[in-house]
Amino acid sequence: NAGVTQTPKFQVLKTGQSMTLQCAQDMNHEYMSWYRQDPGMGLRLIHYSVGAGITDQGEVPNGYNVSRSTTEDFPLRLLSAAPSQTSVYFCASSYSGGGIYNEQFFGPGTRLTVL
Amino acid sequence: KQEVTQIPAALSVPEGENLVLNCSFTDSAIYNLQWFRQDPGKGLTSLLLIQSSQREQTSGRLNASLDKSSGRSTLYIAASQPGDSATYLCAPSLTYRGSTLGRLYFGRGTQLTVWP
Numbered sequence: 001n002a003g004v005t006q007t008p009k010f011q012v013l014k015t016g017q018s019m020t021l022q023c024a025q026d027m028n029h030e031y032m033s034w035y036r037q038d039p040g041m042g043l044r045l046i047h048y049s050v051g052a053g054i055t056d057q058g059e060v061p062n063g064y065n066v067s068r069s070t071t072e073d074f075p076l077r078l079l080s081a082a083p084s085q086t087s088v089y090f091c092a093s094s095y096s097g098g099g100i101y102n103e104q105f106f107g108p109g110t111r112l113t114v115l
Numbered sequence: 116k117q118e119v120t121q122i123p124a125a126l127s128v129p130e131g132e133n134l135v136l137n138c139s140f141t142d143s144a145i146y147n148l149q150w151f152r153q154d155p156g157k158g159l160t161s162l163l164l165i166q167s168s169q170r171e172q173t174s175g176r177l178n179a180s181l182d183k184s185s186g187r188s189t190l191y192i193a194a195s196q197p198g199d200s201a202t203y204l205c206a207p208s209l210t211y212r213g214s215t216l217g218r219l220y221f222g223r224g225t226q227l228t229v230w231p
Contacts, residue, residue: 031217042119042204042221050217058218090158094217104149104219106159 001026004107006091012113013081021076021110023091029105031096032074036060036087037109043090049074050096081114088112117142117209119222127228134192136225138205143183148207149219150179150190159204163190195229202226 007022025032033048045058049068063085065077074093078085088111094104118141128134138148147166151159163172163179165188171180178191188205206219 033217035221040223042223043206043219044221045218048217092159092219096217103161103164104217105161106151108158 003027004091004093004105006089006107006110008110009108010111012115013078014115015081015083017081019078019081021078021089021091021112023074023076023107024072025074025091025093025105026072027093027095027105028071029093029095030071031104032068032091032093033058033104034064034066034074034076035090035092037090038087046076046089078112083114086112086114117207117220119205119207119220121203121205121222121225123225124223125226125228127230128195130196130229130231132195132229134195134227136190136192136203136205136227138188138190138222140186140188140207140220142207142209143186144209145183145207146209148179148181148188148205150177150188151204151206152201153204153224154201162203192227195227197229197231199229200227 004025030051034046035043037043044060047066049055055066088109090109091107092104095102120139122137149164150162153159165172165181176193180189202224204224206221
């Protein structure tokens, strides 16, 4: 298994540009989520999904959109990039059958800089 | 809101020492708690998962304990090695959040350096 994969690894954007961060997992996990990590702060939840077609907001959702058309993929879209979105973005997934949430696995991250 | 504090923020020790990393959280209604390590510039690697009904979990030289009532978890690292150098993060999730049971709350971590 490849586990959780993320692309790209690095990205530089100009203010106002849009882009999509890709996340995929091959473990057939229902639960997937996006976090951002900023210096001096803990990871913060952006959006999450409990299955295909179901998404919801986390702690810091503004400026981001998500969709979940398949179990495997959970892309994160930046609509109009701002310097405040400069961060490292992590995707995570876990088994969540029958209301039981197990160990979460994280991807390697995408380092995004917005100029 | 769940607040997570990890003490110490940084730790530098010689190889071979037994270590204790502390994690405290403000809401004791946790669903489970996971310990991760993060190497510089890398993602998070899961070390141990403790369910709310468990008191401890062991994996090799690592042992994590959980005391829900006092809002604390401790990660013990036995016979530390330079390869253990990394940032260690604890992350509890809450039990009464319905579909958000999977949400993890993170502290700032403990940055560990083990020198030869």
